[in-house]
Amino acid sequence: MSIRAHEFNKSQIKELQARKLKEVVSRVYQNSPFYRRRLNEAGIDLSSFRPDDIKKIPFTTKTDLRDNYPLGLISVDMSKIVRLHASSGTTGNPTVVAYTKKDIDAWAELSMRCLEICGATSEDVVQVSYGYGLFTGGLGLHYGAERLGAKVIPASTGNTKRQLKLMKDLGATVLACTPSYALFLAESAKEEGIDPRRDLRLRIGVLGAEPWSESTRKILEEEFLQSAHDIYGMSELNGPGVAIECRKKNGLHIWEDHYFVEIIDPNTGEVLEPGEKGEMVVTTLEKDGMPLLRYRTRDITILDDEICECGIAHAKIKKIIGRTDDMLKIRGISVFPSQIEEVIAGFEGLTPFYQLVVDRDGPLDRLLVKIEVSEDFKSDRLVEIVDLQKRLEEELRDVLSISVAVELTEPRTLPRSEGKAQRIIDLRKV
Amino acid sequence: MTKQFSIFLENKPGRLSSIIDLFERNQIKVLAMGIAEAGNYGIVRCILDAPEKAAEVLRDANTAVNLVEVMIIDLKDMYSAVRVLGEKGINIDYAYTMDMGRMVIKVDDDAKARKALSEAGIKTY
Numbered sequence: 001m002s003i004r005a006h007e008f009n010k011s012q013i014k015e016l017q018a019r020k021l022k023e024v025v026s027r028v029y030q031n032s033p034f035y036r037r038r039l040n041e042a043g044i045d046l047s048s049f050r051p052d053d054i055k056k057i058p059f060t061t062k063t064d065l066r067d068n069y070p071l072g073l074i075s076v077d078m079s080k081i082v083r084l085h086a087s088s089g090t091t092g093n094p095t096v097v098a099y100t101k102k103d104i105d106a107w108a109e110l111s112m113r114c115l116e117i118c119g120a121t122s123e124d125v126v127q128v129s130y131g132y133g134l135f136t137g138g139l140g141l142h143y144g145a146e147r148l149g150a151k152v153i154p155a156s157t158g159n160t161k162r163q164l165k166l167m168k169d170l171g172a173t174v175l176a177c178t179p180s181y182a183l184f185l186a187e188s189a190k191e192e193g194i195d196p197r198r199d200l201r202l203r204i205g206v207l208g209a210e211p212w213s214e215s216t217r218k219i220l221e222e223e224f225l226q227s228a229h230d231i232y233g234m235s236e237l238n239g240p241g242v243a244i245e246c247r248k249k250n251g252l253h254i255w256e257d258h259y260f261v262e263i264i265d266p267n268t269g270e271v272l273e274p275g276e277k278g279e280m281v282v283t284t285l286e287k288d289g290m291p292l293l294r295y296r297t298r299d300i301t302i303l304d305d306e307i308c309e310c311g312i313a314h315a316k317i318k319k320i321i322g323r324t325d326d327m328l329k330i331r332g333i334s335v336f337p338s339q340i341e342e343v344i345a346g347f348e349g350l351t352p353f354y355q356l357v358v359d360r361d362g363p364l365d366r367l368l369v370k371i372e373v374s375e376d377f378k379s380d381r382l383v384e385i386v387d388l389q390k391r392l393e394e395e396l397r398d399v400l401s402i403s404v405a406v407e408l409t410e411p412r413t414l415p416r417s418e419g420k421a422q423r424i425i426d427l428r429k430v
Numbered sequence: 431m432t433k434q435f436s437i438f439l440e441n442k443p444g445r446l447s448s449i450i451d452l453f454e455r456n457q458i459k460v461l462a463m464g465i466a467e468a469g470n471y472g473i474v475r476c477i478l479d480a481p482e483k484a485a486e487v488l489r490d491a492n493t494a495v496n497l498v499e500v501m502i503i504d505l506k507d508m509y510s511a512v513r514v515l516g517e518k519g520i521n522i523d524y525a526y527t528m529d530m531g532r533m534v535i536k537v538d539d540d541a542k543a544r545k546a547l548s549e550a551g552i553k554t555y
Binding site for chain 1: 438
């Protein structure tokens with residue numbers, strides 16, 4: 001087990017954070033015209049800066065990154081930058097992030113820590129089935145696994161048959177990919193006549209880049225691999241490796257020597273207490289190339305600063321409940337796909353594949369949840385099928401507080417995805 | 431002992447046709463077919479001449495299919511059969527007609543129904 005992950009106790013972390021917060025604020029003030037202007041406008045006095053003053057600093061948003069496209073938020077001389085990644089940028093400018101050599105090194109270290117927390121060692125064969133390229137998933141896990149001394153299969157995404165063949169023939173023991181792709185791989189393995197227990201050696205799943213539920217964990221751990229861990233990250237915060245689930249699997253340890261976390265009310269910006277649900281805001285403590293102060297991640301979670309039984313002192317965030325951008329506002333009520341996923345998991349004969357269709361009937365929003373049935377779905381009695389549909393509708397209404405229409409679809413009819421799942425179709429005209 | 435295939439289908443144009451195509455391609459003959467529908471869903475219930483092959487073909491096509499125990503009687507026996515079942519407290523869940531002057535019946539207790547009908551001199555298949 002990593003020395004670094006267990007290096008600190010809670011009070012040491014708090015001291016370290018207080019010192020580093022002051023350092024990073026001073027550093028960006030000196031090196032970044034963008035932040036100098038921001039901090040001046042907010043009237044931040046650096047000479048008397050105390051950790052609590054962080055609350056006075058304005059948030060940095062994705063829009064700030066786009067407005068300062070491509071490299072307006074860099075805090076070092078360009079000559080120090082050794083790597084650039086970019087988000088897909090489906091709306092407007094992509095988000096570009098820049099790394100110094102030290103940043104790449106720190107990122108590899110954190111990614112390695114995450115793999116170690118999941119139980120991986122230098123003996124493991126790590127198949128990295130996140131996309132390689134501008135997306136940080138592939139390279140982030142790649143560097144972590146390499147630093148660990150494991151054997152890396154840089155499979156990237158796509159070509160599922162070949163993925164399964166490599167997994168089998170090279171004896172992959174760790175799979176790193178999105179949870180929806182892991183489900184797809186599990187399903188495809190069955191189709192290819194591969195029995196995971198007999199033909200594969202997968203011990204550990206390192207699954208992230210999108211929120212996923214306990215029901216997905218249950219399916220994967222019953223049918224495909226031994227232990228599925230949630231990994232969290234985003235390119236603005238280096239990439240994957242920001243936080244990871246330990247063996248207790250009741251939250252993700254976030255590396256507090258690198259990231260200072262606050263949870264805020266996404267509507268008012270007010271800082272919330274541990275235990276309260278809100279948007280995670282992160283200040284990077286070590287990033288050199290592009291440090292961010294109070295970056296709004298748009299991810300909804302809960303901070304848990306209690307001592308974890310696993311012995312790691314770094315605070316935990318709960319599994320991401322949803323993204324403010326994935327959050328559907330239906331008749332004024334916030335709906336997260338993960339809530340729907342949990343309900344579906346409680347019923348027999350259904351798959352984890354579903355789709356949400358929102359449209360408008362006059363002034364009213366309507367939510368239709370399409371759920372794919374499994375091949376062992378009980379299909380002889382219509383009355384049972386209609387009853388199942390009604391029970392799903394009732395339970396969803398109870399959980400979401402809005403009425404929902406459910407439609408069951410035949411097996412293999414909803415779209416599959418190799419990267420992040422596309423589950424929402426919003427037909428409302430804005 | 432007769433096995434019926436109950437196939438879950440979405441109630442929209444072309445779905446039934448795709449199942450029929452599948453049978454035809456695999457030279458599976460349909461001996462009886464009943465369709466039930468409720469809103470968005472339909473169930474196609476059928477008796478097929480090559481049940482083992484059909485089960486494999488349907489699984490390979492990723493359909494949601496269940497195998498259900500049903501009884502077949504001759505249509506000429508229908509009146510008396512229905513009476514016997516009623517007297518014995520056996521419920522008929524559904525029924526549909528079949529080629530060769532026969533009829534498919536799904537009851538809530540297959541073994542009990544077969545016994546009662548055989549005692550009344552009614553042939554079951």
